[in-house]
Amino acid sequence: MTTHSPLKPVEFHLLLALVDGPLHGYALAGRMREESDEQVKMMPGNLYTVIRRLDREGWVTEADARTPGDDQRRRYFALTHAGRHLLADEGRRMARMANTVRRRLLDTGVNDGEITS
Amino acid sequence: MSDPETTRSVIERLFSAVLWLYPRDLRREYGHDMLTFIRELEQDARRAPLGRLWLAGRLLLDAATAIPRAYRWQPRSVLVATSSNAATAHTPRRLSGKETTSMTTLPHDLLVAVRRARHNPGFTLVAALTLALGIGANTAIFSVVYGVLLRPLGIADPAHLAVLSFHRAEDPGNAAGLWPSHLVNLRDEVEGRGGVQRLTSYIFDSVTLLADGQPEELGASLMVDGAFFETLGVDPILGRALAEDDVLPNRRGTVAVISEALWRGRFGSDPEIVGRTLSLDETPVAIVGVMPDNVPLPQAGVQVWMPQGWDVEDGRLFGRLSVLARLEPGADLAVASEVLANSAARLGADNPRFAGYTISLRTFRDSLIGSARPAILAAAGAVGLILLIACANMASLLLSRAVVREREIATRRALGAQRGQLTTQLLIESLLLSSLGGLLGIALAFFLHRVLIGLAAGLLPRLYDVRLDLPVLGFAVGVSVLAGLIFGMAPAVWAFTRDLAGAMRGLRHARTRHTPLADPRQALVVMQVTVAVVLVTGAALLLRNLAELRSVDPGFSSAGLGGARIYLDDNAYTNDSQEAAYFVDVLERLRTTPGIVAAGASSGLPMDPLTIDYDLPYTLPGEEPSDSTRQAHFRTITPGYLEALGAPIQRGRSILASDRDDTERVAVINETFARVAWGERDPIGESFAIHGGSLSLRVVGVVGDVRFHGPSEQTRPAFFLPHSQMTYGAMTVIARTADATLATATADAQKPGADGGSWAATAVARAALAADHRQPVHSTFAFSDLERGAVATDRFYGRLLAAFAAVALLLAGAGIYGVVAYWVNESRREFGLRMAIGATGSDIVDLVLRRSLRTSLLGLALGIGLGLLAARSLEPFLYGVSATDTSALAAVVVLSLAAAVLASLIPAISASRIDPISSLRGES
Incomplete structure (x- = not known):
């Protein structure tokens, strides 16, 4: 069982944001911000540094999703199969961790409602 | 004329420069997308007040953190995923720590510097803001220096275009216009001689533009002769310029060239404008061309150029012709001027009306901006002094920090750190601070230069050429780097002149901190106070002068x-x-x-x-x-x-x-x-x-x-x-x-x-x-x-210098504060001891103030001396007061002393609150 996350929160949110389909940088940052409850606000420098890393790792790739009116030099990014699997693994890992937390807290007498609310 | 360079915003241009700091592969692959992203962010930011300033700050922070990360990460050879077939590479391994250490020292040093800056946000903020103030003010003023004095005029070979001035020999400042018959004579006599190639004339006129039934008086319109545009050598942005054919009797009054502003404003940038007909003074006139706004023809703000239609006998033109002369390449202005003066003398001999008159030439550039030059250069000098004070503050701050890091530095030296390595590290730290200050300064300059343009409207020529573009930004970058190098040298030099062994033992040997100049920081304070006092002296004189001018009775009453x-x-x-x-x-x-x-x-x-x-x-x-x-x-x-x-x-x-x-x-x-x-x-x-x-x-x-x-x-x-x-x-x-x-x-x-x-x-x-x-x-x-x-010009420069003086005083005050606060902290034991043996809190305040004021007084004395010398250069701007005006000097002394006392008072009070017991036990 992996207890150590292979993904940093920023990487996780980036992969998560791409689940529904390819996005370009600005939209990607917007989606990450939404899905993280405004916790992850990416600015261009860090966003593309992370994208490059994930691209090199093989989790994210460039996709051709340009609409006709778009800037033809604008890049869209999509999840690779590896990225999708990794995200799924991470999801399972987080679920396991959540269960562990819940179980351990119940052992100490804290009830479920207090944890979830 | 849609030059992409001019449509890009300042933020975009700034960050396309910042892109060069990223690793090459990242820049090549994603640079364009990053800029697109920034453009979209900027569009969002426009909606909020100060949104763009806020955005610029966030982008800077983003770049500062992303750039070291981008260098730290190196692609692993195993998993350079080329495409989506990397599907086999499930959960790739993370980079191990060892792999990340294979990097050159420069990014490493930078990383250390960034970390240090982030761990000490208060210090970083104060340092960056101090510099931002200095660099921002300097960049804003430089945008004016560059725009007004240095930027190319847009006119062909402006050094060989001259303005003719017809005036009484003894009164060159009071030029008259030429008479038409006079110009005809002059042409015959001088064209082709003494390097004078051609003369061209124009008259200011006022015409009424009739459009949509609404008459509009066009501010400045010009009647020019056929050689005008060719002489100035300016190309139209649409259509053609006026030429010799247009002044022929059958064409006069039928064609006109309009300005870009009129074209954009009144005609909605109609690309088909050439050939359209205007009603000028109720006469239909065909538009043949559009002239660019950023070229003085022969000054900014002219809206229509029409061919001249005058006769030599036309009495209404007497004394109204202005004349420009195009000199041959390589011709000497003085020689041409003499040829014209001789011609004027002959004219005077023939016609008593022109007796005593002469002609002199000034270059076109000189006549356009001549009177503004000394004042602009004086402002640039004054604002340079602010940067000097800011740099002194930085040097002082870094020195204080170097003292705190004395043990660290000594240890590293003892462990064999090379002088070069340590120096590089220290310099990179100061360069990082100065870059941060520079970037904030550019953001500040963006607003300051707008404010300047607003305040100087109507007072300075060529304001339309003042903008923050590449040469000005280059200046800001250069100043930042230079500042970083200069004040970074101070702690670096200091670090190598310290006693190694003593520092390692943690001995704070008795430094003679109390006498000015023994500690380099005290010397810096003296310098700062001196410079600030010079600026305050100048500002006080100009403001006194302004008050004096306001009290002059103009001879009429303007109320109502x-x-x-x-x-x-x-x-x-x-x-x-x-x-x-x-x-x-x-x-x-x-x-x-x-x-x-x-x-x-x-x-x-x-x-x-x-x-x-x-x-x-x-x-x-x-x-x-x-x-x-x-x-x-x-x-x-x-x-x-x-x-x-x-x-x-x-x-x-x-x-x-x-x-x-x-x-x-x-x-x-x-x-x-x-x-x-x-x-x-x-x-x-x-x-x-x-x-x-x-x-x-x-x-x-x-x-x-x-x-x-x-x-x-x-x-x-x-x-x-x-x-x-x-x-x-x-x-x-x-x-x-x-x-x-x-x-x-x-x-x-x-x-x-x-x-x-x-x-x-x-x-x-x-x-x-x-x-x-x-x-x-x-x-x-x-x-x-x-x-x-x-009195707008006097008010403008008075206020400008007053603002400079206020900033200088603020920065000098911050410098005094920093040094005194540091010294008070160092001397806690001494103050504790004094209080233990009976000194009261006010005794301590008194002691701190006296020691601190000794330094400030030295600066004040030097500053007033230098200020009086510098005030001589202000004399041409002073009308009502002398350069040694006593009430102005008294104000300088009071203000400067008040600032020095104020800056020392806060650390003095904190010294008086030291608990003698704990300070003597060595707790702080």
Whole structure:
């Protein structure tokens, strides 16, 4: 069982944001911000540094999703199969961790409602 | 002309430069997308107030954190995923720590520096803000220096384009226009000689543009000859320029070139504009070209250029032609000037009217910006001093930190760190700080230069060329790097002159901190105070001067006075009697307007920047016109004008309605004229002659002196003629209201200093339109605004220097504070001991203040000495005060001492609150 996350929160949110389909940088940052409850606000420098890393790792790739009116030099990014699997693994890992937390807290007498609310 | 370079925003340009700091592969792959992203963020940010400043800050922080990360990460050879077939590479391994250490020292040092900066946010913020203030102010001023003084003019070979000035030999500052016949002679004589290739002439005119049935007076239009555009060498942005063919009799008045501003504003940037027809002065005119706005032709703001249609005999043009000369490549201005002066001398010999006149040449650039140059350079020097103070603050801060890190540095040296390595690390740290300061400074400069443009509007030439673009940003970057290197050297040098062993043992040996100059930081404080005091001295003198100028009596009363400039259309008003009748009509309507107590018209107003006046030579009975050097200002006025202005008649009478075309030619003179011409004698009934002795005038009244060009001017001789006897079509009608409450009933109420002047101006405009609705009003004004405008330049520089002085004092105060606070902290034991043996809190405050003030007083003394020397360079700008004005100096001393005391007081008070017990135990 992996207890150590292979993904940093920023990487996780980036992969998560791409689940529904390819996005370009600005939209990607917007989606990450939404899905993280405004916790992850990416600015261009860090966003593309992370994208490059994930691209090199093989989790994210460039996709051709340009609409006709778009800037033809604008890049869209999509999840690779590896990225999708990794995200799924991470999801399972987080679920396991959540269960562990819940179980351990119940052992100490804290009830479920207090944890979830 | 859609140059992408000009449409990009400052933020975008700034960050496309920042891109170069990223690793090359990242930049190549994603650079374009990053800029697209930034553009979209900027669009969002536009909606919020200060949104873009906030965005710039966030982007900077983003770049500062992303760049070291981008370098730290190196792609692993195993998993360089080329495409989506990397599917096999499930959950790739993370990079191990060892792999990340394979990097060059530079990014490593940078990373260490970034970490250090982030761990010490207070220090970083103070340091960056201090520098941002210095670099921002310098960049803003440099944008003006570059835009006004250095940026290419857009004119072909401006060094060989010269402005002709026709003036009396003894009075070069007072140029007259040329006569048409004179120009014809001059052309024959000088073209092709002495390096003069060609002369071209132009006349300012005023034309009425009729579009959508609304007449609009075009501010400046020019009648140019066929050689004008070729001589200046400027290409149109659309269509063609005017050429020799256009001034042929059959083409005159049928074509025009318009300005880019008119094209964009009035014609919505219509790409098909060439060939369209305009109605100018009710004549259809075909537009043949559009000229760029950022080229002075021959000054900014001209809206229409039309071919000249004058004859040599046209009397209305006498004295109105302005002339430019194109010199041959390599020609010498002085030689050409001499050829022209000789020609003028021959002309004077033939024609007594031009006797005593000469011609001199200035380069076009010089005449455009000449008078602004010394003031701009002085401002640049002053703002450079602010940067000096900011750098001294930085050096002082870094030195203090180096002292704290003494043990770390000593340990690293003992462990064998090379001098070069340590120096590099220290320099990179200071460069990081200065870059941060520089970037913040550029953001600040972006706002400051806008503010400057707003304040300097109408006072400086070429403001349209002032912007933050690549050369200016390059300057900011250069200054930041230089500043970083200079103040980074201080701790680096210091670190290698320290006693190693002592530092390692943690010994704080008895440094002679209390005497100025022993500690480099004390020396820096002395320097800062000195420089700040120099600036404060300059500012105090200029502000005293301004107060002095404001108290000068202009000779009239501006409260409740307003007016409108009306330049009659000479197609509709073809003779003197029609012109005179129009103004009589307007004034009649005004006098019956409720609320108006007086009204009149004049060919020129005091302190009006739009009034172009020249002195007229005159002679007293018995004098020969050719021998006389007498000249005086002249104005033609209607009855009621002097009364409306509030200039008191001291003897005799004013101009009256009974002075008609068929009565005796009369004049009212001012006090100075009376004194210069007749001394103590009563001038009433005396006579003098103008127009080469051909027109004799009898003096009927003497009026009080009026400062025509503002309070700094000496009073000049002037005379006033009745409009009925000397009719002009271009007049300014003024009216006075005694009822200031009228102002509050109108929109005027919102304006500061509203005194009814704008209300009166509106009344004049209404009366003018009621008299002839086809005749537009050129412009309206309140007199109080003209009066403010007359000292606007003095006010601008006074305020600018005052702002500089305030910033300098603030920074010097911060410098004093930093050093004293550090020293108080170092001396806790000493203060604790003193208090333990009976010193009270106020004794300690006293002690700290005295020690700190010793340093400041040295700076103050030096500063006043240097300030007095520097004040000599201000003398040309001072009218009412001397450069050693005692009240200004007293203010400097009080202000500077107050700042020094204030800056030392906070650490002094904290010293007095030291708990003697804990400080003696060594706890802090």
